[in-house]
Amino acid sequence: MALDWLVQLGDAAVKLLIHPVFYFSFVLAFVVGMFRVTRERKDFGTRVYDIYQEIRFILPSSLAVGAVLSVITIGAGLALPSGLLSFIAAVLIIFSAGGFFLLSPAWTMAAAYGIFVLSEWLGYPFIPYVNLDLNGILSVMSMITALLVIAEGVLIRKRGHQGTSPRIETSPRGLKTAVHLARRLWLVPVFLPVPSGGPLTSFADWWPVIDTGGVTYSFILFPFLIGFSMTVRSTLPALAVKSTGKSIIWAGVLTLFIAAGSYWIWQLSAAAVIFAALVRIAITRRHFTYEKHRQYFFTKQPKGMIIAGVLPASPARKMGLDIGEIITKVNGVNINSEQEFYEALQKNGAYCKLEVIGTNDQLRFVQGSIYENEHHELGLIFAPEEKEYLDDSVFSD
Known part of the structure; x- marks a missing residue:
């Protein structure tokens, strides 16, 4: 059995290279890099980082995070139908129109969850899940959302403050000042079991498995996009970004506790997803409010x-x-x-x-x-x- 698992995991890893989101992430990072270089040259007469700066951050650190998430998703049997994963990929691409800022999993997964549930309630389902349990799917979606929010917080805390880009901004009083833009895009590949015929088996009898009512299964290495964008005005970028990352980690942990309860009460899956989205908005709002009444950091000094x-x-x-x-x-x-x-x-x-x-x-x-x-x-x-x-x-x- 172990050999079968390894073969399927290897096959899924190879198929990642043909997934459209994989290539889309590099194109998106390249386009954002082009606009950044143009802005830096306009502000300072030179580029600070080259056009490939955003691309360099896409994979290295996120591979380790994806490996940890994969152990959890495979071990716990967090399976989703392939059609739903394709829809999530479409949501990621649509949300990327707002740049890196809208690609928080708290918002992308909440949107996918909401549209999926709404289509079922209105009687216009567009994602097939034959022989699968709807409540089980919703429970899995909420737990994956929580895990991705935790991953977002870890990546922001560890890497979000590196290589921030300075820019010139005009203050409300009409004076020019410098601020820093922390902007990152990560591609987090996560192995997910995709049920297609028989019951999903686990590594051991004692390991918890979410019952989706499925039959046979296969693995897919799904590339989740996680984006982050924050302008820092009143302090050092590292301080603001690390604080935000820590808050997001805690938001993800609390979301996971709520989502875990959906194993018994499926309605908690909706509560978990809504909680993640609202808390993520609150964290963004808190940063904005914190800086609202504070002095710009990068301004002319009394000395030096x-x-x-x-x-x-x-x-x-x-x-x-x-x-x-x-x-x-x-x-x-x-x-x-x-x-x-x-x-x-x-x-x-x-x-x-x-x-x-x-x-x-x-x-x-x-x-x-x-x-x-x-x-x-x-x-x-x-x-x-x-x-x-x-x-x-x-x-x-």
Whole structure:
């Protein structure tokens, strides 16, 4: 039996390469990357990251997450009909029209669940599930939704803050300031058993299996798309993104507890899906409200210049400079503007020595070699030199 499982899993893995969502994710990431590069060049006169930046994040970290989810879905027998999976794929593609932001599983799976249930209640079913139990399918959908929300939170917390993109934004007072856009797309391949004829068997008698009333089964490696997009204005991107990721993890855990109860009371599956969608909206709203009455972070400083971006593979990156740090002196000269910064750099054509206040408020000294007459290629992006004040107006989004 173990050999049969391995053969089916291998066959499902190969078929992933012909799934339309697999290729669509790369096309979507490429298109988003094109718009990002255009915006960065308009704002700063150079791109911060190349056009493939979004593509690099699609798979590496999500493969491990997908493997963990696969162990759970296979072991617990969380089976869905193939027609429903095709419909979920269509929902993912439709929601991608809103960019990465709408691709939270709390919203995509809730939409798929709602449309599926509504079609059944209205008497216009369009997804066949012959010999399967409707309540069992709904229970499985709610549990998979909860698992995907947990996966979303883990990915955001671990990877969502990496490589955020700076951009120029006009404040409600009409002043230009820098903000950071955290935007990621992950493809999470999850093995799912697809019932098609006989009862779904498990690894052992004691392992819980959701009864779908099915017959035989096969495996499919389904590529779930998980997207994330958040603009950070009032703090460091890492702090805001990690906090959001932690909140989403807890939302997923609570959703899973509710969904587990649907094994006995199927109506709890609807409660779980609705709960996930509403809490995810609340988390997004909380971030917006938190920043509404707070001062922009990347603004002109009383002393020095705050770093809004560091180009990859640049001298600044090699010197260990990071966003949010404040450069107060260059080659022993106090600086308060970008022009003063580059004038001070020219005092030494071989290397530069910087005094930097880190994000921990500790002063440190940084130095590194630079090429003569190429001071502009240090690789730093500074916040606009207009001072921002606290304003009660709503930030533009």
